[in-house]
Amino acid sequence: MAQSAGRSDRYSLGMEVRRSVLGDAHVDRASSAANDFDAPFQELITETAWGTLWARPNLTRRERSIVTIALLAALGQDEELAMHIRATVNTGATRDDIREALLHVAIYAGVPAxxxxxxxxxxTYEEMTTCEEIKATGTGEGA
Structure with missing residues (x-):
């Protein structure tokens, strides 16, 4: 990723939080795919979404995860929704939490959403379960 000189402390904190929530593999993919055109966007979301909002102490990461998933569902942001559902393994939000959030979406944002x-x-949960089963049995890697 193209880098700007002298990244801020907020950026460093954001990268730490982003990796903690989304995982190193996801962040590494996003970072390596960035170029001169979208590198400023990657820096913006790392610094503001992750280094400012997600780093605030008022809500837990589990709570932020639940809120984020409900908002993404209400807005129809499918890829981001799936990404944040996968991130629940790192935030502690349970399937029950997510079900409750999506029930709220039905009432406050609409049944179709x-x-x-x-x-x-x-x-997403089916894919996550399949991945875990593959890891547990050792199949899929060089099989």
Whole structure:
């Protein structure tokens, strides 16, 4: 990723929080895919979303995860929704938490948005379960 000189402390904190929530593999992929065009965007979200908002002490990462998932579901942001559902393994938000958040979406943002989000959540959880099963059995890697 193209880098700007003298990154801020907020950026460093943001990168730490971002890696903690989304995982090193995701952040490494996003960082390596960045170029001169979108590198400023990567820096912006790292510094503001992760280094400012997610780093605040008032809500736990579990609580922020639940709120974020509900908002992404309400806005129809499918890829981001799936990414944040996968991140729940790092934030501590449970499937029950996410179900409750999506039920709230149905009432406050609309049944179609919630219905679609439930489909994405089910698919994402199935993929996560399959990945865990592959890791547990050792199949899939060089098999």
């Amino acid at each position: 919630s219905n679609h989000a439930f489909k994405i959540a089910k698919k």
